[in-house]
Amino acid sequence: MGFQLQNSDFNKILNELKKEYKIYAPKRFEKRGTFSDTDMIRYGEIDSVEEIVWKEKSEYSPKEIIFPITQTLFYFTEEEYKVPKVDDKKIIVFLRPCDINGVRRLDTIFLKNGEHEDFYYKRLREKVKFVMIECKESFENCFCVSMNGNYTDNYSIAVRFEDGQVTLDVKDEDFKGLFNKVGKEVDFTPEYVKENHVKVEVPEVDKMPLEIFNHEMWKEYSERCIACGRCNVSCITCSCFTTQDIPYEDNPKAGERRRVWAGCHIDGFTDMAGGHSFRKEYGSRMRFKTLHKIYDYKKRFEENMCVGCGRCDDRCPEYISFSTCINKLNKVLKEEEKDEE
Incomplete structure (x- = not known):
């Protein structure tokens, strides 16, 4: 109506x-x-x-409305915990x-x-x-x-x-x-965007060989990316977080556990106990994000994770374009497929 x-x-x-x-x-x-x-x-x-x-x-x-930047999961004392209302x-x-x-x-x-x-x-x-x-x-x-x-x-x-x-x-x-x-x-029916200035051709999932993980194209992003994480925090579909225990000053045995936004481009995201860390090169982080948005998620749920809002491109201080990255990947895959023929 x-x-x-x-x-x-x-x-x-x-x-x-x-x-x-x-x-x-x-x-x-x-x-x-x-x-x-x-x-x-x-x-x-x-x-x-x-x-x-x-x-x-x-x-x-608008994701912070339902997935807050910082969110208290529970308050704790020595003997009990309580979920906030x-x-x-x-x-x-x-x-x-x-x-x-x-x-x-x-x-x-x-x-x-x-x-x-x-x-x-x-x-x-x-x-x-x-x-x-x-x-x-x-x-x-x-x-x-x-x-x-x-x-x-x-x-x-x-x-x-x-x-x-x-x-x-x-x-x-x-x-x-x-x-x-x-x-x-x-009588009113909303209209929708029919064409963008930017066009992307997403590679097919079944045409993504393992060799693409080590392709030279990712090295460009090691030189350009500064790991600021702006693409992660502006993205509507990035959902990664870390947890923090915050002890209170007047009673260190009581406090709260929070979850806080994190992302695959941010330093420390892959740190593990024992001093281990993964994807230290920034290009490998770009590879991880790209393939997660258009390959891993799609393989499991049959649609791309990225919805094409373009905020990552808008916010990047190094002018790295995610849409261009997808097109580069698609071009590389087509060239390799042609070479195999």
């Missing part, structure tokens, strides 16, 4: 929803960008439609189709990756409803069409923002009553 209403009326609905939900959307944080006079666009709680940044791509994904409010997130598809990848990793579901992820994820921001024009560095991340119908509401008004496709029965009161009924 479609509705159209003015921003002022939409804000009234947001205020009504805030009694029951926390509402997150991409918003502008002034003077918080890379340089002192630049802004940052990332996810935060909103109070009005005017706060939502929909004409620009957010620099970071979560806020009673449910969650609404405004996000683009690629990010909805990215969250589905996170669902697979945390909820369908083996016999046990991740308790901490699940209890936040169950609270979330999606409001899909219509995205019909590609941003720079996006390659969502190539990765099948450009389309989804997995949303409670789809919204088209226009100057002064919003148009919505409301699928969730929980919300239809709110819009019936103030919105004008219209």
